[in-house]
Amino acid sequence: MKILLPDTVPLDPALPEGWEAVVVDARAEIPAEHHDAAALVVWGSSRRHLASAAEHLGGLRLVQSLAAGVEGILAAGFGKDVVIAAGAGLHSATVSEHALALLLSLVRRLPESREAQQRHEWSQELGGLQPLHPEGRITTLLDARVLIWGFGQIGQTLAPTLQALGAEVRGAARSAGTRAGVEVIAEDTVLQTLPEVDSLGNNLPATEATRGVVGREVLAALPDHALLVNVGRGATVDQDALREALEAGTLGGAALDVTEPEPLPAEDPLWDAPRLLITPHAAGGRPVGADERITRNLQALEGGGEILHVAR
Known part of the structure; x- marks a missing residue:
């Protein structure tokens, strides 16, 4: 095999x-001598590579992505008998680390x-004697009220670190409850909760369902001093609404590691929005484990066990 x-x-x-x-070029078509492969690992693979695999690997049983998102793989046309597994959890440590860096950069006005x-x-203005909690600005994570919308493995990895730095952390997901010791609210109550979020x-x-969900209504519900950090997907934020909020001073600041589209065109006005930090989708990029x-x-595939994070 x-x-x-x-x-x-x-x-x-x-x-x-x-x-x-066998190691193959992830940007090229699958060589004919490897059309007998039973499993394929995907990381930074081109559409050409995926299309070739879907067309020629007749005995393929498993596509293992090292990325959490598998949209491109699902669109490649693999047969229904091919198991597609996502790389969920492989980026939790690095993405949460980057999210923390972005948030601290905004909080400490780097x-x-x-x-x-x-x-x-x-x-x-930036140094010297300062109040701990000045009116209209968040300058410390001590007692800061943080809501993580999309409370999966990355959020659950990040939450304890934020708590250790003094923040009050809650998650938001499809259903309310407690995950990893953190209170989680139902996402249909997020809008009512936002006025209490720093x-x-x-x-x-x-x-x-999430396209543009962080739009004018969500941004207007946040306090004027609140900060937004996006390490999810660029399509979830209405970037025009974000720029308008930053220019109007109705949002304290924002940090984006993802944009729509990517790369963000040089002429896009978002680059020049005030109090905005942009990194070029740098949070992940290095799967751990x-x-x-x-x-x-592979062991699960061979032994009939449960394959982790099956996307289809």
């Missing part, structure tokens, strides 16, 4: 007996400090 590994990331999974691994440094200016973390996936996930799901 053969598994095809992408050349976009170094991988060395422990394989079940009788399996062999972009403004960088601008002052470029002007060679020792800003009295920072909104957007970890939502891109679906028809990929080898172990591949091994685990």
Whole structure:
């Protein structure tokens, strides 16, 4: 049995007996000599690569993505008998780390400090004696009220760190309850909750239901000092509404690691919005535990066990 590994990331999974691994170009069509592959690992793979796999790998049983999102794989046309597994959880540590960095950058006003440094200016506004909780601005995570909308593995990884820094953290998901020791509210109550939120973390996936969900109504419901951090998907935010809120001063600041489209065109006015920090989809990009996930799901495939994070 053969598994095809992408050349976009170094991988060395422990394989079940009788399996062999072959590294292939993730940007090119699958070579004819590997059309007998039974499993395919996807990471940074081109549409051409996926289409070739869907067309030619007649004995394919498993497509293992190392990304949490599998929209491109689902659209490639794989047969219904092919199991498609997502890489959910492989980016929880790195994405939560980046989300924390973005939030702290906004809270501690690092972009403004960088601008002052470029002007060679020792800003009295940014330093010196300051109140802990000034009116109209959040400058510390101590007692900050943080809501993480889309409380999956990334949110559950990030929440304890925020709590350790003194924040009051709640999650929002489809149904209310408690997850990982954190109170979770139902997403249909988010709008009513937003006036009490200092920072909104957007970890939502891109679906028809979430497209543009962080729009004018949501942004208007937040306090004027509130911060928005998006490490979910760019399509979930109405970027025109976000820019308008920042320009009007009705949002304290925002940090986006994802935009719609990507890359964000150089002429897009969003670049110049005030109090906005943009990073180029840099939160993930480095799956953690990929080898172990591949091994685990191959073993499940062979033994008839449960394959983790089946997307279809």
